Amino acid sequence: MSGHGTPIPMTSTPCGPLTGVADVPGDKSISHRSLILGAMAVGETRITGLLEGEDVIDTAKAMRAFGAEVTDHGGGNWTVNGVGVGGFAEPDNVIDCGNSGTGVRLIMGTMATSPITATFTGDASLNKRPMARVTDPIxxxxxxxVGRSGGRLPMTIVGAANPVPVRYVVPMPSAQVKSAVLLAGLNAPGQTVVIEKEATRDHTERMLEGFGAEISVEDTDEGRVITLTGRPELKPQTIAVPRDPSSAAFPVCAALITPGSDVLVPGIGLNPTRAGLFTTLRDMGADLTYENEREEGGEPVADLRARFSPNMKGIDVPxxxxxSMIDEYPVLSVVAANATGVTMMREVKELRVKESDRIDAMATGLRACGVAVEDGPDWWSVTGHGPGTVTGGAICESHLDHRIAMSFMVLGISTKQPVSVDDGGPIATSFPIFEPLMASLGASVERKAG
Structure with a gap:
């Protein structure tokens, strides 16, 4: 059952070519951070192109609960009148972050160095996810x-009355953990240092600099060393949110595996820490090109053109x-099922603690659709036999995970028989226009009476 209401079964049916322009929503990572940093600035931050999915809306509600004035002006245009670093008020009620691991972890970090107390909860999926990775460093x-066994939500955070700066080595590649520590460091005196052995998406660092924080990044033998000077006065910004590469992945991958397709996805953020999927697809032989490359708001952006690619080969993903592509492995596995040969995905144990165990969820569903999948604790492989060879015909479990649901809907576009998911409701958390957008390209993704 969806954490946001009654389950919404969905079915994707094989279709003809996908053609047209896919205007995907704003970047989810940047949308979350725009609201949070706007709430910590002094003055009015103006945001255009904000992703208005449930995850981001929950973060907007949380910022209001902590005392910021957050206003929706319609059409993705929002303003945030912030309370300044250290200015958060204690919320009157429990903060419900819905399905969003990014939202809850970043907000926990943000309030951890203020002398206030807040209780966090989420939907059934979020309440199963590990929070110790954030509560340990804060x-x-x-x-x-104080939370449930295993460091799970619901959880109460008592902020530090007299915070001290920290030096923290992130134990796993996680932009959420890195960002939570940096946001906590904003209200700690002196310098907070975060070291990551493997670079993760760097939106937080870029945006902190844009808001006026004193922050430096250095690549050393120890890893990527990020140094933040605490207690700045953040300056309000005007932010144009680029379109989300993780959302773009779905129409792009659908076009690559559907005969005759030619789809343009404009204005996609191509931050190097986020563009791993597109590099991987091109390594596999995808007809995927970047057009009108440019920079917007300090982020590289381009229009992506994806055409049917019948000769893609399986590869060993570095x-x-x-x-740089952790959220895109589920839909990559769908492409792999339509390529020729084995696609091996290694060192991806993080997939097991996302909104669901994404390796297990995709492996189980793909096998039910006739695809050969092998997996281990931190790896999995998919063997494909070329486009149009996947049988389909299964009802797959989404496990309250938006990316699992959308990946199976992409799979069903190219299979011999339709593919269904038990609940497509979670798609609204990140891609609320997924169904009409895919329909506009020629796909048949429909809700079924449950």
Whole structure:
């Protein structure tokens, strides 16, 4: 059952060519951070192109609960009148972050160095996800956390009354953990240092600099060393949110595996820490080109053109690329099922603690559709036999995971028989226009009476 209401079964049916322009929503990562940093600035931050999915809306509600004035002006245009670093008020009620691991972890970090207490919860999926990866480092600042066994939500965070700066080595590649520590460091005196052995998406660092924080990044033998000077006065910004590469992945991958397709996806953010999927697809032989390359708001952007690619080959995805495409492995596995040969994906144990165990969810569904999949604790492989060879015909479980649901809907576009998911409701958390957008390109993705 969806954490946001009654399950919404969906079915994807094989179709003809996908053609047209796919205007995908704004970047989810940047949308979350725009609201949070806007709430910590002094003055009015103006945001255009904000992703208005449920995850981001929950973050907007949370910022209001902490005292910021957050206003929706319609059409993705929002303003945030912030309360300044250290200015968060104690919320009156429990903060419900819905399905969003990014939202809850970043907000926990943000409030951890203020002398306030807040209780966090989420939907059934979020309440199963590990929070110790954030509560452990914020404890170093002086914050306290009390939650369910295994470090799970619901959880109460008691912020540090007298925070101290920290030096923290992130134990796993995680932009959420890195960002939570940096946001906590904003209200700690002195310099907070975060070291990551493997670079992850760097939106937080870029945006902190844009808001006026004193922050430096240096590549050393120890890893990527990020140094933040605490207690700045953040300056409000005007932010144009680029379109989300993780959302673009779905129409792009659908076009690559559907005969005759030619789809343009404009204005996609191509931050190097986020573009691993597109590099991997091109390594596989995808007809995927970048057009009108440019820079917007400090982020590289381009229009992506994806055409049917019948000669894609399975590859061994470089493990060091995992952090730049961790959310895209589910839909990559769909492409792999339509390529020829084995696609091996290594060092991806992070997939097992996302909104669902994404390796297990995709492996189970793909096998039910006739695809050969092998998997281990931190790897999996998919063997494909070329486009149009996947049988389909299964009802796959989405496990309250938006990316699992959308990946199976992409799979069904190219299979011999339709593919269904038990609940497509979670798609609204990140891609609320997924169904009409795919329909506009010629896909048949329909809700079924449950």
């Amino acid at each position: 404890a170093l600042f002086g914050a306290q956390a 493990p060091e690329r995992a952090a």
